[in-house]
Amino acid sequence: MTSHVGRLYALALALLVFFLTWAVVAAHPWATSAKADPRIAALAAREQRIRHESVAVRRIVNRRWAVYRKQLHARQAQIAAAKQAQLASGPAPSVRVVTLPPLTITRTS
Amino acid sequence: MKDPTFWILARASGITAYVLLTLSVLAGLTVKSRPFGRAVRAATATDTHRFLSWLALGALAIHGVTLMLDRTIHIGLGGLLVPGLSGYRPIATALGVLASELAAIIIVSFPFRKRIGARTWRRLHWATYAIFAFATAHGLAAGTDSTHRWAMALYLGAVFAVAVATAWRVLTVTTKSKGDDRVPNRDRPVTV
Numbered sequence: 102m103t104s105h106v107g108r109l110y111a112l113a114l115a116l117l118v119f120f121l122t123w124a125v126v127a128a129h130p131w132a133t134s135a136k137a138d139p140r141i142a143a144l145a146a147r148e149q150r151i152r153h154e155s156v157a158v159r160r161i162v163n164r165r166w167a168v169y170r171k172q173l174h175a176r177q178a179q180i181a182a183a184k185q186a187q188l189a190s191g192p193a194p195s196v197r198v199v200t201l202p203p204l205t206i207t208r209t210s
Numbered sequence: 211m212k213d214p215t216f217w218i219l220a221r222a223s224g225i226t227a228y229v230l231l232t233l234s235v236l237a238g239l240t241v242k243s244r245p246f247g248r249a250v251r252a253a254t255a256t257d258t259h260r261f262l263s264w265l266a267l268g269a270l271a272i273h274g275v276t277l278m279l280d281r282t283i284h285i286g287l288g289g290l291l292v293p294g295l296s297g298y299r300p301i302a303t304a305l306g307v308l309a310s311e312l313a314a315i316i317i318v319s320f321p322f323r324k325r326i327g328a329r330t331w332r333r334l335h336w337a338t339y340a341i342f343a344f345a346t347a348h349g350l351a352a353g354t355d356s357t358h359r360w361a362m363a364l365y366l367g368a369v370f371a372v373a374v375a376t377a378w379r380v381l382t383v384t385t386k387s388k389g390d391d392r393v394p395n396r397d398r399p400v401t402v
Contacts, residue, residue, distance in 0.1 A: 107258035111233075115265045118229045123222035126355060127214075 216280035220273055221354055225364070227269035228349050231313065232368040234262035235342055236375050243379040263317045270310050302351035309344035312337050342372060 237259035241252055277285045285303070289296030291311075293304035316337060323331045346365055355361040 104254040104257040107254050108261045111258055111261050111265060114233070115226065115230055115262075115269070119222060119226040119269070122225045123218060125360070126221045126225075127218045 214282070216276045217282045220276040220280055223269050223272040223276060224349070224353065225355070225361070227266050227273055228345055228368070229364070230262055230266035230269055231342065231345055232372065234259055234266055235338060235372055237262055238338065239372070239375040239379045243375070243382040245375075245378060260317075260320055263313075263320070267314060267317050270313065274310070299352045302348055305344045306348035306352060309341045309348060312341045312344070316341070339376075 237255055240246070240250070241255045241259060244250070244252065244255075274290045277283070278287065278290065283298040285296050285298060289298075289303065290307065293307040293311075294300050296303040296307075316334060319326060319331060319334060326334070346369060349361075350356050350365055353361065356365070
């Protein structure tokens with residue numbers, strides 16, 4: 102036999118339990134009193150520190166790279182100027198090859 | 211940041227399913243022991259017991275679907291259907307899967323009671339205690355909120371209520387059966 106009143110009460114109770122639990126789980130009424138997990142806090146601090154370090158390292162690497170590029174350009178310019186000067190001064194003087202006579206050492210005691 | 215709606219819904223529906231399962235077990239236990247006397251008719255208690263079971267099954271379905279849709283823990287259809295396949299707390303989740311599958315079998319078997327046979331169906335119904343035990347263990351071990359006092363009070367209260375109702379029923383049935391000794395076993399009405 103179907104009991105409509107009983108079913109109505111059961112359905113109302115089910116809905117009440119569901120929405121009440123939803124509200125309790127979503128609202129976190131215990132969040133202020135509960136202590137945060139120290140491992141999670143340590144992990145978050147470590148992540149923050151590593152982020153800062155990575156930013157600092159990137160800045161240093163960029164600065165050094167800029168200096169290196171600048172020096173490289175200057176050196177390349179020096180080499181190019183030297184080559185230009187060498188070409189402008191004409192051909193290099195010819196080298197005279199001299200064959201010397203064998204060296205003889207005589208000693209008298 | 212991930213949207214926690216499905217995660218919250220999964221938790222709320224899981225707890226709701228547990229509450230409804232407990233109420234259904236309690237309603238089933240009161241069918242025969244009748245602690246409220248003539249105030250609640252046996253037919254009303256039986257119908258409420260069945261309806262609560264179906265509601266619990268509905269809440270279980272919502273629990274499973276929202277867990278699949280949620281991205282906090284990755285549980286697929288296989289993890290929901292096969293015990294131990296889920297990567298999230300495998301043993302505790304497996305207990306939940308077992309409990310829900312057994313509950314589904316028993317609840318769906320309500321209309322087929324005559325076809326199955328009252329005796330077989332009653333034996334099958336004994337699995338309700340295992341379902342309740344598995345569901346409690348699943349809630350305590352896998353539940354995100356089980357560490358909170360209100361959740362612990364809920365689980366303890368449920369276990370206490372079912373234990374008291376079971377004891378009440380055992381005592382009542384023992385007392386009644388002593389008075390029914392003249393009635394042959396095969397002629398006794400089958401009640402669960």
